Ligand SMILES: Nc1ncnc2c1ncn2[C@@H]1O[C@H](COP(=O)(O)OP(=O)(O)OP(=O)(O)O)[C@@H](O)[C@H]1O
């Protein structure tokens with residue numbers, strides 16, 4: 001909390017969206033995607049996606065591989081720019097910020113990458129300390145204490161600090177990635193498939209860590225996943241994205257937006273199939289040999 | 292399914308009027324069209340590289356790279372590249388002696404061998420060869436390393452953690468390349484001169500006194516400087532092209548391999564192109580300053 005860099009600009013209240021479907025005023029949103037469209041060259045990934053995440057909510061974004069979940073997270077933190085629509089963080093339009101301001105905004109985010117994205121050339125200690133040093137917030141003694149604390153919080157022994165990322169297992173890397181993301185006490189944590197590729201026990205450890213972060217640090221969380229166990233455990237709210245090529249042009253890309261218990265018996269068969277892990281009509285596609 | 296996708300765009304665009312020509316007919320995939328597309332892509336690449344280079348320079352000026360990021364690059368470029376540059380330099384000097392000796396002997400000008408070999412070495416072959424070796428050893432390694440970082444999202448992680456990736460990755464590499472390539476060039480020059488002399492004098496029996504005397508008469512400090520000045524440009528091109536390729540690496544191991552080979556090929560072409568342009572320019576400058584300076588080559 002002590003690291004909040006700048007007072008919020010007063011523009012948050014005036015930025016009322018003009019979309020007709022806007023519901024009754026929610027608690028103030030910290031991350032807002034407003035009618036986002038995203039294209040790479042001629043390949044459209046997101047279309048007209050609107051998501052508002054209120055403070056302290058944990059939102060799970062589910063959807064099959066390639067539907068644009070990672071792209072969604074990268075839009076939220078300004079790593080990618082949308083081709084349409086706007087992204088706001090705490091009322092600031094990310095598109096309007098210069099690189100210094102964007103840097104200050106990113107200070108309030110933590111990002112756990114899909115493959116942890118630890119820096120290969122640096123030790124575990126230097127990885128976790130990286131953001132702290134880069135923003136020059138503390139002296140080295142303080143940094144040392146923070147790194148120790150974070151590594152302990154994610155359940156890693158101190159002996160690991162001198163190792164290089166290549167010497168760790170997948171689960172350990174994920175936990176170091178989490179420690180690194182949490183080092184700056186972020187207000188918003190973005191998790192990109194935190195449990196993918198881990199065994200069930202390690203998955204549960206990570207889920208617990210997400211819960212713990214949410215409870216003790218009161219962070220807002222956005223968890224991209226296709227692990228329904230994670231969804232049931234951590235989500236306050238679930239958004240389901242569907243890949244654009246499988247949609248008709250007039251269908252919304254968000255198939256579901258609501259509490260996690262509404263998923264199981266949702267009227268839309270595509271939602272039910274995803275939640276239950278059934279191939280559905282994809283099986284007949286397979287037998288027909290369609291690309 | 293795809294045909295209907297473009298039929299009703301107005302629905303998704305919030306009632307914004309769409310021009311009547313919006314549902315474009317599929318364009319034929321003719322060779323001319325593909326050629327045009329490739330041309331425009333190439334132009335866009337060059338523009339992108341220019342922007343990338345400008346940003347790298349801007350960051351180098353704004354923020355001095357930290358020692359921790361500089362030292363490994365200096366080591367890789369300076370120390371690790373030395374043996375290969377020395378060996379190739381020596382061999383090129385030796386080959387030059389063997390190849391030119393026959394011609395010069397026919398004309399009875401064997402003792403002139405020294406000037407020919409040494410001036411070609413210091414003005415052209417030394418710098419170009421050192422640069423080529425550096426492009427192969429270091430340029431493609433940079434592209435592969437940064438490409439891997441791009442693919443594994445480490446570059447995104449740098450951004451998220453508040454380090455500007457261009458400042459952090461590209462700046463130190465550019466600095467190391469530009470500062471060290473002159474030394475590598477001088478090393479290649481020196482080894483080539485030794486190699487040429489050993490072959491000419493020891494193996495082909497050219498008179499040693501005249502060999503060196505002619506060398507001294509024709510090869511001046513200015514010629515060596517010409518080579519060294521060129522090498523700065525080569526070094527800059529190698530680092531910037533290698534980093535740029537890495538930053539724009541496409542996904543997967545295949546993408547990384549492609550980035551590495553492209554970095555080498557593009558830098559090699561850039562080296563030769565720069566060599567040509569700088570050679571012309573140097574001649575112009577030299578003629579302007581010393582109108583009656585007649586060099587051998
Ligand atoms: N930088 C990029 N350039 C071009 N295309 C991209 C880029 N990033 C993503 N894409 C495309 O966007 C689509 C969605 O990618 P994304 O990584 O968001 O999927 P995802 O939902 O995270 O899938 P997964 O669960 O497999 O991680 C893919 O078709 C991908 O090819």
Ligand SMILES: [Mg+2]
Pocket residue numbers: 069070071114192193
């Ligand atoms: Mg992903």
